Amino acid sequence: MTKLHFYFHDIVTAKNPSAIxxxxxxxxxxxxxxxxxxxxxxxxLTVNPEPNSKIIGRAQGIYGSASFEDIGLLMTLNLVFTNGKYNGSTLSILGHNQIFHEYREMPIVGGSGVFRLAKGIATAKTYQVDNTTQNAIVEYHVVVLHY
Structure with missing residues (x-):
């Protein structure tokens, strides 16, 4: 079992957006x-919430608004680790993310490298959001079982 903690920076409105x-x-x-x-x-993905904090990886994938009743995103992404002892390893998330709920959880459905045969849970909590720009920083805690 491995526990991870990091921050996800979703930059929609900027000179160089990370989500388009x-x-x-x-x-x-x-x-x-x-x-x-x-x-x-x-x-x-960074160690601390500040944008200039050490980068440990990238969240690469797609999300879409998939609910008529609330802002609920279908998230399908790979957490691609590029630094430290998990460098070159990935975790795959596929789940529902109700972004205006304080606490959300999404399943870990697989992984590679160190996280081969992974299953687990990723919990998300919005750290900071700007409703005008739609830019957000989200705190993640991950608990994963793997081979």
Whole structure:
């Protein structure tokens, strides 16, 4: 069992965004939940919440607004570790993320390298969000069982 703690930086509005919109439905922006909005991400994972904190990896994948009733994202991503003893290893997440709930959990459905045959849970808590820019910093705690 391995426990990890890091921060996920979702930068939508900046000179060099880490998450970009790749699709939307014709009526996405008339929906109160932005249903149909899809973004591709390559977000930095850092040791501390500050953007200039040490980078330990990237969250690479896709998320989309998949709920008519609340802002609930379908998240499919790989946590790609690029530094330290997990360098070259990945964890795969596939789950539902209700971003306005204080505490969210998503399943770890696999992994590679050190995390071969992984299963576990990733919990997310918003550390900081700017509703105007949609940029967010999210604190993650991961508990994973692996070979």
């Amino acid at each position: 919109q790749i699709a939307q439905a014709n009526n996405t922006f008339q929906s109160p939940t932005f249903f149909g909005l899809v973004r591709m991400m390559d977000n930095p």
